[in-house]
Amino acid sequence: MNVQEMIDNGRKAFAEISGYTQEQIDHLVYESAKIIYDNAVPLAKMAVEETELGCVEDKIEKNTGTAAVFWDYLKDKKSVGIINEIPEQGIIEVAHPVGIIAAITPATNPTVTPLGNFMHALKGKNAIIISPAPRAEKTSTNTVNLIREALEKNGAPADLIQIVAGATIEKSVELMEKCDLVLATGGPGLTKAAYSSGTPAYGVGPGNPPVILDRDYDLKTAAGMTVIAVGSDNGILCDGDNLLLYPQEVEAKFFEEMKNAGFVVYEDAKDVEKFRQALFHDGKVDGSLVGKDAFVIAKAAGFDIPVETKVLAVKIDGVGKDDIFGHEIMGPIVVMKSYDKFEEAVEMAVRNMKESGGIGHTAGLFSNNQEHIRYAGEKIPVARLLVNQPTPDAWGPATNGLSPAVSEGCGTWGNNILAGNVDYIHLINVSKIAMPLDVKVPDAASIFKK
Template identity: 75%
Template sequence: MTMTIQERIDAARKAQAQILDYTQEQVDKLVFEIAKVIYLNAEPLAKMAVEETRLGKYEDKIGKNTDTPTAFWAYLKDKKSVGVIREIPEEGIIEVAHPIGVIGAVTPATNPTVTPLCNAMHALKGKNALVITPAPRAEKTSTRTVELMREALVKCGAPADLIQIIEEITIEKSAELMEKCDLVIATGGPGLTKAAYSSGTPAYGVGPGNPPVILDRGYDLVDAAKKTFIAVGSDNGILCDGDNLMLYPQEEEKDFFKALRDEGVLIYEDKDDVEKFRAALFSNGKINSDLVGKDADVIARAAGFDIPAETKVLGLKIEGVGKEDIMCKEIMGPVVVLKDYDTFENAVEMAVRNMAEAGGIGHTAGLFTNDKEHIKYAGERIPVARLLVNQPTPDAWGPATNGLSPAVSEGCGTWGNNILAGNVDYIHMLNVSKIAMPLDVELPDGEKLFKD
């Protein structure tokens, strides 16, 4: 029998009340066990996701299902989230964690396994319950993911209803969940984020991706090509933080293109050829949804080209950025558009303009450089929450190789109409009280301070 949204909320509140007295050790045990069960079922879940959604690549989804729980647990295991979590004697402050309650989480079809898992890990870390809205296109995969996590909770002696998923999802059901829960985590497009913010419930949303990446002069072209191949090809390019526009020095075009081709990128430079891809990928200003997340050879066939099936990434040389070329919009496929630049300042200007005119502002950008001053220059001018230096832009999710907190929701700040400019973390699923003790200090003399 299908439960109503209210029944789901009631069951979640009842389950959450049962763990309010859990210790940090008990909480961490739950977080560990749900991570473990998804790790151990990485292959069948990956197979299910590809077969159901027809998005991405099986091998890459296996990697997501193993690497993500590993990274999340490594990050969360030593973090305090129960009771007193920090004391700052010099400021007279004691911080105390409190659960939020019932969190509603909206899951995209692009990540039907790791998004439910990681939102659940963050939620449970703070003694919260989680009710998940699956993408209709991925309902079976997300439901199986939740079933496995619920089984893991029961083996720990915890109530299964700490993690639930809505069946037979509709827009109306999603809206009701957003309205009745205590916090919304909305991972998806701008329409979804707007709905979350309009629900009357506090919400964390994300904006669309479309990262520009700048290759600076003097950087190793082979390394840049390798990391670009990874960024664009991973899971057939459906990652919102994967490269879309690559800006490179004009005099290095020949050598850089060779490095890309050596990695396996099939590059089209002829304007007529690129136009065929443009026509295949976009129609009436919108991306062709039938090609989202598809293999490179499928996209090529749609454009009228017969290429080797093992081709993983396509490179398309363009003449303009932003509104000058629709190819600069988010493609969500194993395709990178390539544009040369004159000066580094020119490259930064194009990166900024591309996001403002073609989308992706606030999300993520990339930079390959050995110049610290250029890092600062770009960081001060490119309006993104994450600037990835000398690494694939999908590392914006926060692997162990950088200092970003692991996340499946990457906030884009007010640039992208989000409340948070950063990765949604477990701390964002807690209410933190500050106990303020009196300090033995005196107020500065205002007469002396402001007299002149």
């Protein structure tokens, strides 16, 4: 089936649900989530086998967690017809679907990205067409087919979700040009292509989060959360820690807590250089090591460590252009650099993103100092500053107030139109019925008189 036929089928399905009520739409959203939840294990195994990225246990958790958290968030939201009334302003808000949404998805999340984007799209009565990463086409196709099965069992058209077979750059470009809205999850090249398609688009820039450990924060707690942030799905999350900045005077104690938490820490400059040589070639990270187990990366650098090791850490002396380690690695390894003053740590975090990538995406901070929290929030140019939690929580779990998303916009810093998590509300058009107000019109002359 060619792209145009998929667009036509999507429009037929879109038209077929035009009269669906909020209750009917919500039921379909629930059933779509449930079938992925029920098949979380085989989908996770398939993803790791096909892509050779990440680990099965973490993907199972992602599959079940995304389905549950997205549904819990969406279940009470109004997205059909009149969704809000503001009597004191004389405003009535009405939701209108966008139409056909094209979702370009990465190999790193071949199940949860299609699922999350579809749940948001369907919540607004839209149809969606997935263009999968070739490396993950089998897993994404199985994911889509399961959702299609759930839709058909509940009397809805299966073509509310479709997937491009044999996806190519050319097919993706055609899809983006012919749909009504684009969701592009990937690197800067993909984002640029989406914005150049002539179709409204939400692009997502690359990650590379810096994290600052403040002096007042418990070292053991910080180390424990860093294990989660760095090790989750073998470090392929775009919002996982890459650079960890810590106070110089706590180095020995903090490194000990890191080791106790499960890290193998490399401090010797010669050892660190071996990892640098193994991970980077011609200025780019070695793709064969992306998403691999920690012991595999260590072996590539010439070290033998227990196969059950989840995470690695290396000590560096510079950030940004001073060390290639400042670039996003996408593996279960974090680079560590000491600082003197807190303001210096913030400056290094900003510099690393500007010079090595990741600006606009996510940063982290372990601190109980409200002045420092606000200072970091004002100085670090990111859409999400995660405080006292693992940075991958940028996706919006129930434990923070961010909306659940599989696409995390980076704002104009990252060449994105949205500085925030792509939500169902971004996939609908909201019109406002404006009633006349019985108010006194301000007199311009009295306002601007000298």
